Amino acid sequence: MKSRNSNKQSGMTLVEVLATTVLVSIVLIFISSLLIFIQKQFSTQKTDIKQLHDVTYVSQVVLKDIRKSDKRPVKTGNRVEIGENIYIHDRENNTVRRNNTMISDEIVTFNIEMERETNAVHLLLISTSKQTVETTIMLRGDNDDEEIET
Template sequence: MKQLRANREKGMTLVELLAALVLVSLVVILINSVFLFTEKNADSLSKETDVQQNLLLGMKVLTKDVRSTDGEQVTVEKNRLLLGSDEYAAKNGQLLKNGQPVAGDIQSFEVCRPPKGAVYREDELACKPLIAGEADENRIIVILEGTANRAGKSRRLSAMINMER
């Protein structure tokens, strides 16, 4: 009788084999999903970091050049800044100095003069239309906006640069 029982339990049934395959497949799919989700988030964070670094680089170069010029050599237009013979403008997602790229991932570039005596917090800086003679010739506002992230939000970096010595 013992011998008969041992012969019946030698292998797995087809149902047991299919159940094991389903369980293994679910585990593999779960691990793969976690890996893909992590990789997608890492790529997104890397892109956002690149945009932020480009904005900081562009603002640093521009600020340095503005402060090194004589204030009388600064000409301000809405999307263009002339510093003596140097021209800053944004085109095709890049901040350009004399046509050469300074920083990438730029969605928009604005530069203007603030009203005389105006005091702003950094989050309030904006280029608004001014009445002639109301502009402060010793300061400029520079606003760089980066390309949008996956959530559709973009980074904005702004600064008021004082050109008085």
């Protein structure tokens, strides 16, 4: 005796295979798009962090030199003398050099100003991605020392 279900075949129909293929393709496209987005975000954040680090490092070095120096900073154009150290900002290449050694290649603005009345030095640094460090340091001593030229 033969059973009635002997003519039925097991397996998937062509429609089921196509539907599965479409769903898997959609999921793979979504996952690859997500991975590309994450990679771009990582790259952007890595650049921003590097520039923030550069700006912070330059500010720390400059402030350390100002604190160590007996003289006030002297500014002439893109050159600033702080004690024995000379800083040069190259606006075209966005570099800052200290004693002819490059300490950053991401600085768009390097500005040091002396305020004679309060004996304060204002420092402003801005990176190429607009990361900004702005600080003021109060100098000790009288106001009759060398002053910064602007």
